[in-house]
Amino acid sequence: MQADPHSEATDGLAILPSPLLLIQHPLLTRYGVELWCKRDDLIHPAISGNKWRKLKYHLHYAREHGKHHLLSFGGAYSNHIHALAAAGRQSGLRTTGIIRGEVDAVSNSTLRDARRWGMDLVFVDRQSYRRRQDPDWLAQFEAPDTLIVPEGGSSPLAIPGVAELVDELPFSPDLWVLPCASGGTLAGLVAGKREREQILAIAVLKGGGFIADEVRRLYPAAATRLGWRIALDHHDGGYARFSPALWQWVQDFSAETGLPLEPIYSGKAMWGLFRELEAGRVAPGSRIVFIHTGGMQGLAGLREQRRF
């Protein structure tokens, strides 16, 4: 019997449920909270974190609808492009990445991996890239066997894959914490969470006021579901920016707890959580689950750019 390539892509190498680890840190005792980390970064060596969860039902959809080609969008260091290339390779699907920027970026480690895994890369200037949600511009990429996956994998198809995460926990936390950018992961968690559970999403970019609208667009029931908020003031300068102080904090935290973090998503969100704790915006006694959304491949790109 032939193996099902899609279940291989989503289940074959995957570690599920992802591990749940208790984090020990003196400040947590001071703030009187319990912190667990849902290690989604360990789900899969290449399709890690929220990528695995967001892509799962895109791959199912592709299989069910005869789509043999996945096409998506991202920056030159995109975790999503990296994961999509890996998922396509494992599933036997052709992949194309529409990349914002210059062809020179092709030498970076993210895009080298994507190429090695068979992804076709198409570079577009910033002005064109801005039209990535414009149906008139997208028409040039449409084909009967092509599934166009929005940037970051954030489409309504991302919702059920993320929502499933909630049932992997052996207890119901008081508070979920996660980074957010395009909003797909948050939307999935809003869909999956139990009524009593709260969510604190840390926006990793500046001007993240639009994210709540995105969450409601991706998952309309979020408009009436209570218990989620987005903290907009922990971006530390903007998307993919971070101060030396933040990076030092992240490294110290990792050394103290043994939890690997990077400064763009997971590290910034953890830093944001501790700022929220310090500001007294998290109730003492809370049992918190922090979702490690992966993205550790991005560290290689930061190193290449001599960002640290």
Ligand SMILES: Cc1ncc(COP(=O)(O)O)c(C=O)c1O
């Ligand atoms: C590692 C990582 N964590 C978090 C996010 C943010 O997730 P979302 O775009 O679904 O808000 C991203 C970007 O998609 C990411 O690459």
